[in-house]
Amino acid sequence: MTADEQIDLLLLDDERLVRLTIGAWLKGTRFRVTALGSPQEAMDLVRRRKFQVIVTDVMMAGVDGFMFRDFVRAVDKDVPVIFLTSLVNDSDNTFMLKVMSDCNSYYVPKDAPREYLIGKLEQVVRAYRAETGISRMKAGQDRSMHLARLVQRSLLPGWAHVAKRYFYGSMWRPCSEVSGDLFQWMPITEDSCLFVFGDISGHGVAAALAMTAMQAYLQRTRALTDAEARDVRTIARNIDRFLTANLKDVAYMAGTVVYFNAAERKIRYLNAGGLDLRCFRRSDGSVFPLNPENRGCPPFGLLQDAVYRGSDVVEAVIPEDSLVISVSDGIMDLTSDEAGEQRAPAELIDEVTCELARDRANSGCVYPYRLLAVLESLGYDKPQDDLQFVAFGPIAARPLSAVWEVAMNPVAIDEAAQKVGEFIRARRPGLDVLAVKAELLVGEHLMNVHDHALDDYQRRHERAILRVAFAGDCLELSAWDRGRAWGGSAGYSARPEERFAEQNASLASHGRGEAIVREISARLARQRMLDLNRNVFYIPIAEDKTGGVS
Amino acid sequence: MKEGIRRWLTEQFGSDEALIADVYAEYVSSARGKMAELAPAFAARDWAQVDRIAHTLKGNALMIGDATLAEVAVALRAASKAADATAAETFVARLEGLVRELD
Numbered sequence A: 001m002t003a004d005e006q007i008d009l010l011l012l013d014d015e016r017l018v019r020l021t022i023g024a025w026l027k028g029t030r031f032r033v034t035a036l037g038s039p040q041e042a043m044d045l046v047r048r049r050k051f052q053v054i055v056t057d058v059m060m061a062g063v064d065g066f067m068f069r070d071f072v073r074a075v076d077k078d079v080p081v082i083f084l085t086s087l088v089n090d091s092d093n094t095f096m097l098k099v100m101s102d103c104n105s106y107y108v109p110k111d112a113p114r115e116y117l118i119g120k121l122e123q124v125v126r127a128y129r130a131e132t133g134i135s136r137m138k139a140g141q142d143r144s145m146h147l148a149r150l151v152q153r154s155l156l157p158g159w160a161h162v163a164k165r166y167f168y169g170s171m172w173r174p175c176s177e178v179s180g181d182l183f184q185w186m187p188i189t190e191d192s193c194l195f196v197f198g199d200i201s202g203h204g205v206a207a208a209l210a211m212t213a214m215q216a217y218l219q220r221t222r223a224l225t226d227a228e229a230r231d232v233r234t235i236a237r238n239i240d241r242f243l244t245a246n247l248k249d250v251a252y253m254a255g256t257v258v259y260f261n262a263a264e265r266k267i268r269y270l271n272a273g274g275l276d277l278r279c280f281r282r283s284d285g286s287v288f289p290l291n292p293e294n295r296g297c298p299p300f301g302l303l304q305d306a307v308y309r310g311s312d313v314v315e316a317v318i319p320e321d322s323l324v325i326s327v328s329d330g331i332m333d334l335t336s337d338e339a340g341e342q343r344a345p346a347e348l349i350d351e352v353t354c355e356l357a358r359d360r361a362n363s364g365c366v367y368p369y370r371l372l373a374v375l376e377s378l379g380y381d382k383p384q385d386d387l388q389f390v391a392f393g394p395i396a397a398r399p400l401s402a403v404w405e406v407a408m409n410p411v412a413i414d415e416a417a418q419k420v421g422e423f424i425r426a427r428r429p430g431l432d433v434l435a436v437k438a439e440l441l442v443g444e445h446l447m448n449v450h451d452h453a454l455d456d457y458q459r460r461h462e463r464a465i466l467r468v469a470f471a472g473d474c475l476e477l478s479a480w481d482r483g484r485a486w487g488g489s490a491g492y493s494a495r496p497e498e499r500f501a502e503q504n505a506s507l508a509s510h511g512r513g514e515a516i517v518r519e520i521s522a523r524l525a526r527q528r529m530l531d532l533n534r535n536v537f538y539i540p541i542a543e544d545k546t547g548g549v550s
Numbered sequence B: 001m002k003e004g005i006r007r008w009l010t011e012q013f014g015s016d017e018a019l020i021a022d023v024y025a026e027y028v029s030s031a032r033g034k035m036a037e038l039a040p041a042f043a044a045r046d047w048a049q050v051d052r053i054a055h056t057l058k059g060n061a062l063m064i065g066d067a068t069l070a071e072v073a074v075a076l077r078a079a080s081k082a083a084d085a086t087a088a089e090t091f092v093a094r095l096e097g098l099v100r101e102l103d
Helices: A016-026 A039-048 A065-075 A094-100 A114-155 A204-220 A226-230 A232-246 A329-333 A346-357 A364-377 A410-427 A432-453 A456-461 A496-520 B003-013 B017-043 B047-064 B067-081 B085-101
Strands: A007-012 A031-036 A053-057 A081-085 A105-109 A160-162 A166-173 A181-187 A192-200 A253-261 A266-272 A278-281 A313-317 A322-327 A387-394 A401-407 A463-471 A474-481 A523-529 A532-540
Touching (some): A007 A016, A007 A114, A016 A031, A016 A114, A016 B003, A016 B017, A094 A105, A105 A114, A160 A463, A166 A181, A166 A192, A181 A204, A192 A204, A192 A232, A192 A387, A204 A232, A226 A232, A232 A253, A232 A266, A253 A322, A278 A346, A322 A346, A322 A364, A346 A364, A364 A387, A410 A432, A432 A463, A432 A496, B003 B017, B003 B047
Parallel strands (some): A053 A081, A081 A105
Antiparallel strands (some): A166 A387, A322 A387, A401 A463, A523 A532
């Protein structure tokens, strides 16, 4: 837009004198005037055409200037409106208050000379254009930030993984669109893996870019042998060198390099300035001390030629049924007030983490979500920093339950359903009917999630976690997914004719699977924690006609 | 045309006599039309209507530079808000006179 460009101005005043005068004043200027005497005509026109400034009288028969402004705002919330009025001289300041109630409204007294009106119009249009320009720039920035978030997300490992002997669950939550928190998982053998957790210094886009560079570097170093992965000092040194060589004086990273072997239950890690790992016994939530000597070292990339000594490395054999947790320091900045001053007490966080650790009804994979969900429910729902929680541990052998990770595609879903059936038949021979019901339920539910709760990207990348457990007289099937929030109907009627109609209605919104799932499960519990859905189905283990139980 | 009005219109429209004449003629026509509405409104003691007409007279007078008529219109507005018939009668009569004096 240049200073010479024409500006479309709408003038509304029921007095012809005013229209004539202002029209004459603005003739030869860059204001292209459309003058109307009827508010109704003006409203019709505003619906069809965009103006860059509107000048209106206040007191008109029928629709006054403020009512007209309300109408305009419903169509265009930003166009400047100038009230041309003599009311400003009145002792009653109601007029002024009404004008000022809208941040893009102004007034010009009727006795103001031509130059004043033109000057005010120019001023108002400049402000409008500056604001519009800023809005466009912000919209562009928002798009860029959204893209940056997608790039970061694409470099992260899946939110959860269930291997043969170990699992992990993670939650990566930027404070704004992008994050300086890093999480990398590298499978080494069937039983072992390497984790890298990090918190890049600084905030915003700079920290996010450094995180992305670090994450990309780590991805390039994936092919490690088990011996190499155990050498956390060398890995730490390589991370440090990458940072000092590429991001010197720009960023450093507080973080932890962790080697974990589930078969040995061994953990070797080097903590470089981050919050230390914590280990909990799931039997009672008690803390297993990993690092009683408080070993550690300064953050990566902080010192030139940093030296990592053997005495910096923590090595421990953790209990069989345990959960190891890594949290970024953003957890210390969870607050309950907008000003960010009321932080969650450290004792409260400790208490919650202990309590949740011993809750075996939930898979350890979802621990990060549960932790944040509980803290938010206690009022600490205003994070001041990026958040990252990771929980991992050995899979404890439990005869009556099993956990699987399921890729969200039809083939993997079918395989998962079969695994559930095989598990049931293996643990309880003869429960074929129950096995079939469970297979059907799992297949239908997960396909429902696939069809209705996920977008295309998620169908390619997302994982669900599936848990089956014999619980008394029921088979308990739990499924966690990160699809959109969706729920079914509360339940179906007992009356057959109503039930059929309800099922058809459910079919339209939730697919065929919903109806089948509800027919099979006696009870259904749904929960949403942050962006994680949890569905729990209970299938009765009852006697069948052949004399067995199903 | 009163000197004050002419001066104001010349400041706004320069030497465009045709435009000045046009605008002034519209002002006079509008003022006479409003006075024709004012008389029955006052007679009926319809103070809301009297106030509205006075407001319009004031606004037009301010636009044309007729400060005197604008002041009387303001006074009439105050009287009508107070439902003061005696004061209003005075101001209505004054306005009638001022409008008659317009060419």
